[in-house]
Each structure stands twice: as structure tokens, then as C-alpha cells.
Amino acid sequence: MSVSQFPALNSVGGVATTNINGTPIAIVRESTDTFSAFSLICPHQGATIGVFTNGFQCPRHGATFDKQGQWIGGQPTSNMHSYPVTYDSAAGTLAIG
Numbered sequence: 432m433s434v435s436q437f438p439a440l441n442s443v444g445g446v447a448t449t450n451i452n453g454t455p456i457a458i459v460r461e462s463t464d465t466f467s468a469f470s471l472i473c474p475h476q477g478a479t480i481g482v483f484t485n486g487f488q489c490p491r492h493g494a495t496f497d498k499q500g501q502w503i504g505g506q507p508t509s510n511m512h513s514y515p516v517t518y519d520s521a522a523g524t525l526a527i528g
């Protein structure tokens with residue numbers, strides 16, 4: 432997918448959401464040339480996690496996660512599932528998973 436289809440990823444720290452094969456995914460621009468991707472399916476009981484101040488929060492029981500997908504508070508649970516991301520800076524494309 433093309434980075435340019437997600438205006439939020441123009442800036443370092445930007446977060447965009449999308450769907451891959453029916454799974455809601457968050458993409459985070461970690462630096463100029465590195466990106467992370469996380470499943471937005473909550474590791475607690477499967478609700479869809481939302482983008483939240485400086486990270487993510489699950490609306491069902493309040494688990495919160497930082498932009499690296501690490502659990503930081505609320506309902507205790509695992510970290511968000513992450514996917515490997517390959518960025519082709521010449522083409523401006525991301526390969527996720």
C-alpha cells in the first residue's frame with residue numbers, strides 16, 4: 432500500500448488505520464523511514480481498539496497501549512499483536528505482514 436494514501440503518516444508519530452484481509456490495523460510512522468503495524472483486535476477479549484492520545488485504547492474495558500503497542504494501563508492484558516513492516520522509500524510503499 433502507498434504511504435501517500437494515509438495523510439496522517441506524513442509526520443513522524445502519525446497514526447493511520449486501515450483493514451487488511453478484514454482485520455483492523457493501525458500503522459504508526461516511527462521515524463522518517465520506519466513504520467510499525469499493529470492489530471486493533473484487543474488481546475483481552477477481542478473488541479476493536481481505537482486510536483487514543485499518544486497511543487491506543489480499547490473502549491470495552493479500557494486497556495491502553497502506547498504507540499509501540501505495549502500495554503501501559505487499564506484492563507491488564509497482553510501487548511497488541513504487531514506485524515512486520517517493510518518500507519520501500521523509493522516507491523513510497525509499505526508491505527505489512
Ligand code: FES
Pocket residue numbers: 473474475476477478489490491492493494506508
Ligand atoms: S476487550 Fe479490550 S480491554 Fe477488554
